[in-house]
Amino acid sequence: MSARRHFAIFTTASLPWMTGTSINPLFRAAYLAKDGEKDVTLVIPWLSLRDQELVYPNRIVFDSPLEHEAYVRHWIEERIDFKPSFSIKFYPGKFSKEMRSILPVGDITECIPDEVADIAVLEEPEHLNWYHHGRRWKNKFRRVIGIVHTNYLAYVKREKNGQAIACFLKYANTWVTRIYCHKIIRLSGATQDLPRSVVCNVHGVNPKFLEVGKLKLKQLQSGDVAFTKGAYYIGKMVWSKGYRELLDLLSKYQSKLAGLEVDLYGTGEDSDEVHKSAERLSLAVHVHPGRDHADPLFHDYKVFINPSTTDVVCTTTAEALAMGKIVICADHPSNEFFKQFPNCRIYKNDEEFVQLTLNALSEQPAPLTDMQRYDLSWEAATERFIDAADINLQVPESRIHQTSRLSLPAFLRTRKLKQNLEDASVYLHQALSGLEVTRCAFGAVPKTLQPDEQLCKDLGLAPPAKRKKLKLKLMT
Numbered sequence: 001m002s003a004r005r006h007f008a009i010f011t012t013a014s015l016p017w018m019t020g021t022s023i024n025p026l027f028r029a030a031y032l033a034k035d036g037e038k039d040v041t042l043v044i045p046w047l048s049l050r051d052q053e054l055v056y057p058n059r060i061v062f063d064s065p066l067e068h069e070a071y072v073r074h075w076i077e078e079r080i081d082f083k084p085s086f087s088i089k090f091y092p093g094k095f096s097k098e099m100r101s102i103l104p105v106g107d108i109t110e111c112i113p114d115e116v117a118d119i120a121v122l123e124e125p126e127h128l129n130w131y132h133h134g135r136r137w138k139n140k141f142r143r144v145i146g147i148v149h150t151n152y153l154a155y156v157k158r159e160k161n162g163q164a165i166a167c168f169l170k171y172a173n174t175w176v177t178r179i180y181c182h183k184i185i186r187l188s189g190a191t192q193d194l195p196r197s198v199v200c201n202v203h204g205v206n207p208k209f210l211e212v213g214k215l216k217l218k219q220l221q222s223g224d225v226a227f228t229k230g231a232y233y234i235g236k237m238v239w240s241k242g243y244r245e246l247l248d249l250l251s252k253y254q255s256k257l258a259g260l261e262v263d264l265y266g267t268g269e270d271s272d273e274v275h276k277s278a279e280r281l282s283l284a285v286h287v288h289p290g291r292d293h294a295d296p297l298f299h300d301y302k303v304f305i306n307p308s309t310t311d312v313v314c315t316t317t318a319e320a321l322a323m324g325k326i327v328i329c330a331d332h333p334s335n336e337f338f339k340q341f342p343n344c345r346i347y348k349n350d351e352e353f354v355q356l357t358l359n360a361l362s363e364q365p366a367p368l369t370d371m372q373r374y375d376l377s378w379e380a381a382t383e384r385f386i387d388a389a390d391i392n393l394q395v396p397e398s399r400i401h402q403t404s405r406l407s408l409p410a411f412l413r414t415r416k417l418k419q420n421l422e423d424a425s426v427y428l429h430q431a432l433s434g435l436e437v438t439r440c441a442f443g444a445v446p447k448t449l450q451p452d453e454q455l456c457k458d459l460g461l462a463p464p465a466k467r468k469k470l471k472l473k474l475m476t
Contacts, residue, residue, distance in 0.1 A: 004037070004038070004039060005038050005039070005118055005119060005391070006038070006039040006040075006041070006116045006117075006118040006119065007029075007032055007038055007039070007040045007041070007118070007119045007121060008040075008041045008043055008111075008112045008117070008118075008119065008120050008121065008141070009025050009028060009029050009032075009040065009041065009042050009043060009121040009123065010043045010091070010108065010111075010120065010121065010122050010123065010128060011025040011042070011043070011044055011045075011123035011124070012045065012101065012102055012123060012124045012127050012128060013044075013045065013101075013102055014044035014045055014068070014072065015071065015072050015075050016056045016057060016058070016060045016071065016075075017055050017056055017057070018057070018292075020149055020315060021123055021124055021149055021150075022044075023315075024123070024149070024203050024315075025042060025044075025121075025123045026042065026072065026075075026076055027076070027080075027203075027204065027206070027378050028121070028123075028202075028378075028381075028382070028385070029041075029042040029084070029086040030076055030080055030082075030084040030086060030378075031204075031378045031379065031381070031382045032086070032382060032385075033084060033085045033086040034082060034084075034085075034382075036085065039087075039116070040085075040086035040087070041086065041087045041088070041089055041112065042086055042087070042088050042089070043088075043089045043090070043091055043108070043111050043112070044072070044088065044089075044090060044091070045090065045091055045092075045093030045102045045104070046065055046068065046090035046091065046092060046093060046455070046458060046459055047093055047094070047095060047102065048094075048454055048455060048458070049061055049063075051093075051094060051095040051102075054095050054097070055095050055102070064458070065090045065458065065459060068090070069088045069090075072088060073088070079206050079207065079208055080207060081207065089111045089112075090111075090459055091104055091105075091106075091108040091111050092104070092105040092106055092108075092451035092455040092456075092459060092461070093105055094445040094448050095445075096443070096444075096445050098443065099443065101127065103127075103130075103131060103444065103445055103448060104128060104131070104132070104448075105445075105448040105449075105450070105451045105452075105455060106133075106134065106448075106449070106450050106451045107132075107133065107134025107135055108128070108132075108134070109134055109135040109137060109140050110134070110135070112140075112141075114140065117140045117141050117142075118141065118142050118143070119141060119142065119143045119144075119145065119389075119391060120137055120140075120141040120143070120144045120145070121145050121146075121147065121389075122137070122144065122145065122146045122147070122180075122181065123147050123149060124146075124147070124148065124149050124150060125146030125147070125148070125176070125177050125180065125181050125184065126146075126148070126152070126172070126173040126176055126177055127150070127152075129176035129177070129180050130172060130176060130442070130443075130444075131433050131439055131442075131444045131448070132176070132180070132429075132433060133430060133433040133434045133449060136179075136180070136426055137180045137181070138179075138180060138181070138182060143182055143183075143389075143390075143391065144180060144181045144182050144183075145181065145182065145183050145184075145185065145389045145391075146177055146180075146181040146183070146184045146185065146194075147184075147185045147187070147202065148184060148185065148186045148187060148191045148192070148194065148197075148312070149187060149312055150191075150312060151190050151191055151192070151310060151311075151312050151334075152169060152173065152192070153166045153169060153170060153192055154190075154309075154310050155240065155310065156169055158240060170192060173192055173194065174192075174194060174195060175425065175429065176429065177194045177195060178194075178195040178196075178422070178425075179422055179425050179426045179429060180426075181196070182196065183196055183197075183198075183388075183389055183390055184196055184197035184198070185197070185198060185199075185200055185202055185385070185388050185389065186198070186199045186200075186312075187199075187200070187201050187202065187203065187312045187313040188201060188312050188313050188333050188334045188335075188336055188337065189333035189334075189336060190309075190311070190312050190313075190332065190333040190334040191312055198388050200384055200385075200387075200388040201313050201337040201381070201384065202381050202382075202384050202385035202388060203313060203315070203318070203381050204318075204376060204377050204378030204379070204380060204381035204382075205315070205318045205319050205322045205376050205377070205378070206294060206319070207377065207378070208294050209293075209294065209319045209322035209323050210322045210373055210376065210377065212299055212322070212323040212324070213322050213323045213324040213368060213373065214373075215299075216299070216323065216324040216365075217324060217367050217368070220324075220364065220365075220367065221367075226300075226324070226364075227300055227301065227302035227325075227364075227365075228300045229263075229300045229301040229302065230260070230261050230262070230301065230302060230303060230361060231260065231261070231262045231263070231301070231302075231303040231304070231305050231328075231357070231360075231361065232262065232263040232264070232265065232298065232301045232303070232304060232305070233246060233262065233263075233264050233265070233266075233304065233305050233306060234264075234265040234266060234290070234291070234293055234298070234304075234316055235265075235266050235306075235308065235316060236266055236267070236268045236290070237264075237266030237267055237268035237269075237270055237271045237274055237290065238268040238269055238270045239270050239273070239274075240310050241266070241268075241308050241310065241311075242306060242307040242308030242309070242310070243264070243266075243270065243274050245307040245308070245309070245330075246262075246264075246305065246307045247274070247277050247278065247281070247285070249307065249350060249353055249354075250262065250281055250283055250285060251280075251281055252350065253350070253353075253354045254281060254282050254283055256354050256358075257283060257354060257357065257358070258283075260283055260284070260357070260361070261283070261284040261285075261286070262283070262284070262285045262286070262305065263285075263286045263288060263301075264278065264285065264286065264287045264288065265288045265289070265290055265291055266289075266290045267289050267290035268290075271287075274287060275287045293316055293319050294319075298323075299323065301325060302325060302326060302360070302361070302365065303325060303326050303327075303328065303357070303360045303361060304316070304317065304320035304325050304326070304327045304328070305327075305328045305329075305357065306320075306327065306328070306329045306330075307329070307330055307353075308329075308330075308334075309330055309332045309334065311334045312334055313334060313337060314329075314334060314335070317329060317335065317338055317344075318338070318376055321338065321341050321343055321344060321368075321376060322368075322373070322376045324343070324365050324367070324368060325343065325365060326343045326345060326360040326363070326365050327341075327343060327344045327345065328345050328347065328353065328356050328357055328360060329344065329345075329346060329347075330346070330347060331346045331347065331348045340372070340375070341368070341372055342366040343365045343366055343368075345359075345360060434449065436449060450464045451464060452464065
């Protein structure tokens with residue numbers, strides 16, 4: 001193995017789907033490779049044309065992986081000031097309508113040749129491994145780092161029989177991350193506590209937002225009016241993203257907030273209901289279709305209100321702070337990272353929300369210091385990632401060879417026992433994930449144990465082998 005490190009970043013979504021697991025891993029790949037001292041491969045899902053039509057907005061579809069790669073590269077190159085030097089590979093994926101998620105098909109560890117398998121970064125490691133049937137990540141890669149993006153438990157608890165499902169999901173997440181990852185990075189304390197995990201925000205903001213913040217600072221310093229609009233919120237328009245909490249607060253305190261105007265931007269399944277609820281208020285609450293937060297339309301707003309408590313780390317909150325705005329948000333673990341910024345105003349109850357909102361509308365934002373601006377950047381996020389991941393930590397050999405158990409010191413016997421238990425746990429997971437009936441019973445897309453002929457054709461893979469009688473074996 002060369003001394004030059006190789007990072008393989010596997011994620012669960014890709015542009016043009018504008019979701020956190022499409023955008024943040026893309027920026028991570030670009031900034032990890034920026035210094036030219038590391039080889040970086042971003043591994044993203046490839047979908048059939050039918051699935052692309054279900055997932056990607058504005059009828060954007062791709063006829064080939066090369067076309068899709070060109071789109072992704074163009075998007076990132078428009079947002080950074082250097083030429084990204086990472087490579088892109090695709091793994092076969094299928095879209096689950098029930099989960100509203102892309103699930104891997106087959107053994108996606110095969111995307112990286114054994115000779116360069118060094119560090120694997122699993123963006124949403126639980127998601128990538130619920131149905132994983134193939135090579136054991138920790139046997140193929142020297143170091144496997146999981147980054148937890150999503151508070152799955154909070155979402156499923158809102159569904160029918162949510163408490164029971166959440167209990168099972170909590171165990172499943174713990175199981176797969178323990179057996180397949182060396183280290184877990186939780187973006188905030190809003191996520192499930194997992195084995196061998198640390199809490200660290202390893203995300204930054206698009207540098208375009210920091211440029212907007214610098215421009216606003218110059219305007220304020222020169223005595224110009226930097227912000228001509230009041231308050232707004234932007235996010236996927238579903239009730240769970242904070243719209244219910246915000247409209248409830250506005251409804252409850254309409255008299256105290258008289259004169260307040262709030263613009264809501266978003267598109268989603270609950271758009272019509274949000275619109276109807278906003279119309280019933282005496283306050284001027286305007287509902288608009290979703291837009292890119294980088295749109296110049298948002299530059300002149302002074303106050304960003306975000307009452308959501310289902311996020312892990314809200315990207316739009318970071319972007320608003322980077323643009324020099326005042327942010328009003330709830331006292332919640334997902335906002336812990338933002339408390340260090342003077343423009344982040346945290347409310348603990350309804351009365352504080354009202355007072356902080358009124359104060360924000362009458363005040364000017366505090367200027368960001370250079371260090372605060374740096375802390376929001378992807379350069380700082382990349383440094384935090386390297387530190388939190390313990391990249392240079394020597395991982396002990398998975399098995400101890402040619403030594404009798406009786407001659408081992410007690411601490412090594414304990415380690416060996418733990419390894420044996422983990423091996424047995426991997427065997428069980430591989431056995432269950434290798435059965436079509438078990439996979440489907442727990443929510444997998446049918447017939448995703450191997451990629452189908454169309455996915456193989458699109459990705460240039462060998463045609464799927466005919467199914468043989470099931471053999472239960474430990475993947476090594």
